[in-house]
Structures are given as structure tokens and as C-alpha cells.
Amino acid sequence: NHVSDVVSYYVSHVSDDVSSQVNSHVSSHVTDVVSDDGSSQVSSQVSSHVSDVVSYYVSHVSDDVSSQVNSHVSSHVTYDVSSYVTHDVSDVVSSKLVVMSL
DSSP, X not given: OHHHHHHXXXXXXXXXXXXXXXXXXXXXXXXXXXXXXXXTTHHHHHHHHHHHHHHHHHTTSOHHHHHHXXXXXXXXHXXXXXXXXXXXXXXXXXXXXXXXXX
16 A cells, blocks of 8 residues: 555656556556565565566656656665555465456
């Protein structure tokens, strides 16, 4: 939920289409990663996937915007994921993200 909120906020000024695509892909990637690996390595894997997805979708915007969005998203997602996604809550996070992506 935190991941989705952060991504939504920072890509909202780009365009609705890009924002929608990023949120959709981030949700599916995070769900896959959290579902497949309930270990303490989840946070770094999720952060990596989110960064890659966001980088891909904002690469079509100007370099300046792309750089700013990636920087903000990367720092916030790393913090949020490491703070909230642990092996104890991975199933809960996964289920919430599945619901959000529907």
C-alpha cells in the first residue's frame, strides 16, 4: 500500500496514462516478489523491481523529470519497503496488493 501510494504521488504529474501503467506493473511485480520469497530479502528485491519498472516507464518522459521521479521513488520505496515488508507480514502485504491491482 505504501509502495503504491508513493509511486502514485510521484508519477501523477507525468501523465495519467504513465501513472496508471506504473501502478499496475508495480503492483504485479511487488505481489510476485512478496509471494515467491517470504524471507528478509524481500525488501531489497521489491525495491529493485520497483526501481526498474519506474525507470522503464518514465524513461519516455524528459530526462529531468525521469531523474527526479526515479530518485524520489527509489528513496521512498526503499524506506517504506524495508520498514513495512518483513517475513512476518509478507502474506498480508501480498494479499493487499492483489486486491489493489484488481
